[in-house]
Amino acid sequence: MRNWWERNVLRREGIAALVRRLDNEPVIANLGPATFDLYAAGDRDANLYTWGAMGLVSSIALGVALAAPDRKVFVTDGDGSLLMNLGSLATIARQAPPNLVHIVWDNQMWFETGGQPTHTSTGTDLGGIARAAGIPNVARAATVEAFEEALDQAIREPGPWFIHVDIEETGEPRQRPKVVVEENLVKFRRTFTG
């Protein structure tokens, strides 16, 4: 995975690396730190921030991918959230949208509620579950370089893609994004309907 002298990816580094590569491609962010870090990387109309409905972010992204098959669609999920909606992996595999890239930042904890260890901390392998669900392209990364390599391949090649990233949770202070969810939805939808 990584050498002993390297540290794991930070979520905000990974999200910044993603956003740098995008033009008008949509990104749907999981509640909590993924939404905060996506906003911190620079607000854009094609960002959809979620604040609740925990677990559903990959389902929302699947819907976007089906409605907009001509755009690559990115979703940044978390281990605790995906564990709530593992059926989504089977549904994504069944629909097999070639334009969907599902990124999971795995910090092995429910960070927002105090850092309680999730099931990935005791060996559950989300990438293995994705593969067994029938997702054809599964990558795992523990360093920024490995993540960027997987991401570039996912941008180049048809998916669906599942990129499982081991991240380091540093708990640095975060600024709460100033977003009104109704406005966010309207602006996001307009990037498709014009």
Added chain:
Amino acid sequence: MHWSDVVIESLREHEVWHATYVPDAINWQVLSKLEADPAFTVVPASREEEAIGIAAGIYAGGGRAAMFMQSSGFGNTINGLAQLLTAYRIPVPLFIGMRGGLSEFNEVQVPSARPIPAILDELHIQHYAPEREDEVQKYVDGAIELSYASRMPVAVLWYAQLVGAKRATS
């Protein structure tokens, strides 16, 4: 026209080209025809809340989706209805096959179906229940129209009065 064909014509009329669902025998009368029609994309989900999330994403991505489920799975949708569709004002016409009413044979269907209208009321989601075939067009057209005008989910409930009761099987 059979009530299921009325629903399909109404979806077509309102350009609702996507449907998400967890199957039930009542809605299957609509869904089986939708699946056979190349104009529609029909997405089966593993759980009702997931089907709500996919429908929300289809709308966010510029499309329109209806969601179909059975009353027994309605409880699985609450978080998606509240924190996604209602909070973000995402219109999704909901079609709920209602068990637990007249001639129900399975007692566990009863307590999950009975509170649905009250729960929808508390969530400020309007709901309608056509009882006769000749009312279906008015209700379904009206509910879909209302959903997109109000940017809120609106539910149509299919009770045994319209669709008949499921017969007990072994």
